[in-house]
Amino acid sequence: MNKQELLKQADYNFQRGNRVLAGKYLADLLAAHPNEESAWILLAKVVEEKERKIECYERALKLNPNNNEVKIALVRLKYPNQTYD
DSSP: OOHHHHHHHHHHHHHTTOHHHHHHHHHHHHHHOTTOHHHHHHHHHHOOOHHHHHHHHHHHHHHOTTOHHHHHHHHHHHOTTOOOO
């Protein structure tokens, strides 16, 4: 499978609640394409551990420092008790 097909399969399985299979597709994709920002973002949503989510979002942010969605997700994970106006 090519990069786009792996990402599509990962997203498809994640949307249907199959985190394990989504994670497998993402692992395959990131092994071949470690600089794929969208794969890191999706993996952050797939993994359940807070620390892993943070790691994935930080990797995505290194690849694209201007991604405001990722910045917001990181702040919410790191500071969950803050209120945002």
